[in-house]
Amino acid sequence: MLEELLIALIAILIGTKLAGHLCNLIGIPAVIGELLVGIILGPAMLSIVQPTDLIHMFSQIGVILLMFLAGLESDLGLLKKYMKPSVSVAVTGIIFPLILCAIVGSLFNLSWLSSLFLGIVFSATSVSISVQVLRDYRRLDSEEGSIILGAAVVDDIVVVLLVSIFATFINMEGDFALNGAFFWDLLGKKLLFFGLTYVFAKYMVKPLLKWTKRIVATEGETSIALVLCFTFAVLSEVLGMSDVIGAFFMGLILSNHSSKERIENKVVTIGYALFIPVFFVSIGLDIRFSAFKEHAMFIVLLSLAAVISKLVGGYISARASHINKNNAWLVGAGMVSRGEMALIIVQMGKSLDLVTGSIYSAIVVAIIIATLVSPLLIKFFIERGDKELAVKG
Template identity: 60%
Template sequence: MELLLSLILIIIGTKLASHLCHRIGIPAVIGELLTGVILGPALLGLVLHTEVISLFAEIGVILLMFLAGLESDLDKLKKYLKPSVMVALFGILLPMVFLSGAAHLFDISWKEALFIGVIFSATSVSISVQVLKEYKRLDTAEGSVILGAAVVDDIAVVLIVSLFSAFLSMDSTSPNGIGLLWELLGTKILFFLGLFLFAKFILNPLLALVKKIVAVEVETAFALVLCFAFAILSEKVGMSDVIGAFFIGLLLSKHESKDKMEHNVSVISYSLFIPVFFVSIGLDIELSAFKEYALLIIVFTILATLTKLIGGYIGGRMTHLGKEQSLIIGAGMVSRGEMALIIVKMGENIGLVSPGHYSAIIVAVILTTLFSPLLIKFAVEKAEKKQLA
């Protein structure tokens, strides 16, 4: 009963908040994130971040990125591969340098300071995807660059975290040289090779076979099976589950049933799972962290926002994209969301993030995630004014 009550509050709260945001002209996702803050431990304490809520939230972000893949253009992603790599590179380099340096100035050890830099190098575009869809900018040059850069960023940051973990746990029996390289890279390469072979030889015959099955919404059901299966596979090889979900969605975007799959999955996702995901981020806010680590939170939030914004802008401009496009790209890369939260938790588990700094980092991550939709709104409106002029 407690779960059902939480879901009722989340669904009603997010829909009312979205309506209010539309009325006052700000991205609806802001209201959904703030619903988590209001309903959660920070204020009313009506909804707690339980294991079941976390599970619903995980399904929500997987479905959100699967839909992003379905709505994307594979040819555009290939076309904008170089800008995507450059944006990801600067989006990792700047936070690593500035956040690590700032952390060390607060008397945090270099080991923990470097890991804090890694945390804020992560990008989670699930929030950005929602805002870009709202402004009809997902299937554009800047939308393609943001999605491509996020995938490159995720893989790079996961590899860096894996290196940290490997070196910390290394002993005489640990792999080194080629063994370590295989552990870090081999399985990821095999995943993408397997994905390519699946798309080339298996996907279309499999979908043709599924079409012959007489059952209600069989194609949509099978699309969900593929989404969850590739999410599991990508997590098994040490990457984020959203990468697998995004890529299988991207492959299905070429199929004739794509529009039907997208509509049906959207109904399921936006009715329940995606609202729970957005609310779950707000549930992690702890007001007590502001009292003890106010200055640290402010510095981390400002630097985390600026380094991704500037990094994305530089990456875009260096690959000859326009100023307005590059600004949208930079704004779209600011959100840290669930990816950074996962890395913080991993850091705490392996002793790289001290319990005292854990809450401060969580709050800074959530604040940057809240700022991201507003920055995207500003950048999109600036681009639209330029087009009208």
């Protein structure tokens, strides 16, 4: 058992790092290469890595760390400066794909519950991929870059809440009687979680981290940060939500602390050196090539709906906030990428049996396509904007 795990980890780490290197050379997100490694190493092709329970546990830790980092990397200060346009872009960026992708699901005879979940999956936006692309083009500090990042933060929070509420209905197994138990499961547990989170953030986190600095031990601060991450992951699970939600909000709490960068650097090393690559590869392990033949039209229409809904939704809200046309399109393009956020949510849907088999593979393919298209759209609108400025100049 140990030998099989070590062989799988060797293959995963070598494969993902080489894939990441190649992706960086050709200018596409490394996550795409990691997903492809899962397909290549998994049952679809070479069968070197199998979706075992141990691989699943490693991947679950990877999801928790990934969401913790997503919270840490969120800059809440941007929401204060660009609150109105960011919220507006986030709202349309959730409503448009929620409706359009749900319609696509219903056209292909998915249940209303699965279709609604499909819309939620494609309402997500990848913060990390948007940040990387904007940094590469030196537009992070621009007005449109700040709106994209601010909207991505709001988008992540709202979609995470939507997923948690949706999961509550699923776990009730059709019993929707309007009684105390219903409202406790739907809202009570969530309010308790956020109440505890608020109390911890306001009164406990600073004294705790200050005390941590007095500990004479190797990487004491990082260890305590991971303890908090895992503790809130367990807490959110106990209160009827996914463990990744607790990890995400703990990251948000620590994102405003002076030790944020030190913690982030250490957790990035821990996560991306082992656990997070296993998560992305594990998703690729479940993909079967039969999905391409069986659901070709579904993949095409879902990909188009995913791209158009975010692009147009972001454009409309940005224009309403008096952003010029090209930069408004750039804002929309920055919201198109789904990346790890959508992959995490669709994985949750699989665990709830909302998406299974080849449909699951088809949805992952559509997520990959949307993630690939986003950097290309961003590049196009940035270059077009630069040309317009050059002509005016």
